[in-house]
Amino acid sequence: xxxxxxxxxxxxxxxxxxxxxxxxxxxxxxxxxxxxxxxxxxxxxxxxxxxxxxxxxxxxxxxxxxxxxxxxxxxxxxxxxxxxxxxxxxxxxxxxxxxxxxxxxxxxxxxxxxxxxxxxxxxxxxxxxxxxxxxxxxxxxxxxxxxxxxxxxxxxxxxxxxxxxxxxxxxxxxxxxxxxxxxxxxxxxx
Numbered sequence: 532x533x534x535x536x537x538x539x540x541x542x543x544x545x546x547x548x549x550x551x552x553x554x555x556x557x558x559x560x561x562x563x564x565x566x567x568x569x570x571x572x573x574x575x576x577x578x579x580x581x582x583x584x585x586x587x588x589x590x591x592x593x594x595x596x597x598x599x600x601x602x603x604x605x606x607x608x609x610x611x612x613x614x615x616x617x618x619x620x621x622x623x624x625x626x627x628x629x630x631x632x633x634x635x636x637x638x639x640x641x642x643x644x645x646x647x648x649x650x651x652x653x654x655x656x657x658x659x660x661x662x663x664x665x666x667x668x669x670x671x672x673x674x675x676x677x678x679x680x681x682x683x684x685x686x687x688x689x690x691x692x693x694x695x696x697x698x699x700x701x702x703x704x705x706x707x708x709x710x711x712x713x714x715x716x717x718x719x720x721x
Contacts, residue, residue: 538567539574542631544619546575546650549633550605551643565607565646566671577650579603581671589658589666594700596657596686596693597709602674604656607646611666612636614659616693620684621653622716630693634661655684661696683709690720 540549550571554561572578589595589611599620606613613635619626637644649656651673660666674680683705686693690712713720 537574538570541574542617542633544617544626544629544631544654545624546577547617547631547654548575548648549635550646550648552646553643563644565644566605571648575648575650577603579605579648579671580673581605583672583675585670585672585676587658587668587670589660589668590701591660591663591665592697592699592701594657594659594686594695594697594702594706596659596706597655597684597688597691598657599653599655599682599684600651600672601680602651602672604649604651605646605671606649606656606658606668607670608635608637608666608668610638611664611668612638612661613647613666613668614661614696615647616657616659616695617647617649618655618657618684618691618693619653620655620682620712620715622719624653627716627719628690628712630691632694636661638664657686657693659695659697659700682715684715685709685711688712
């Protein structure tokens with residue numbers, strides 16, 4: 532992983548990192564910098580130049596998964612607890628099909644808050660809310676949203692066997708009909 536003084540925590544999937552930066556606060560409140568371009572680039576080797584900032588609001592009981600877009604993305608939850616199974620969907624990757632479970636709880640008052648960075652090119656991300664509080668989160672992307680560049684994998688794919696904390700999730704029509712890993716990458720299952 533990384534040394535304890537670093538603000539970047541590497542995961543088992545190449546390019547996927549947690550950004551954990553300190554909060555600077557006093558009796559008035561705090562200031563927090565979830566993203567520092569130079570620091571992220573030094574840690575990942577990826578130049579991240581966001582062009583779009585989106586605010587999302589997700590209710591408990593919802594699963595948004597497994598989405599893979601062809602742009603770099605930084606996710607920063609503000610309220611609620613984010614449960615994010617991340618999947619390596621890069622067919623040439625040594626960790627193809629691996630699921631990394633990430634939970635971010637920025638509701639606690641502590642010295643660090645977290646953001647999640649996902650590189651472009653085949654990382655499937657998911658969003659699920661733990662608990663009963665609605666979740667607001669912001670995400671930055673370095674290309675303008677283009678639905679034709681988005682791809683999905685079935686949230687309940689048996690090959691991924693993602694451990695969801697919800698039994699009967701609320702899903703979009705698209706997420707109910709996403710193809711399986713085997714349908715997308717048949718050559719990986721011969």
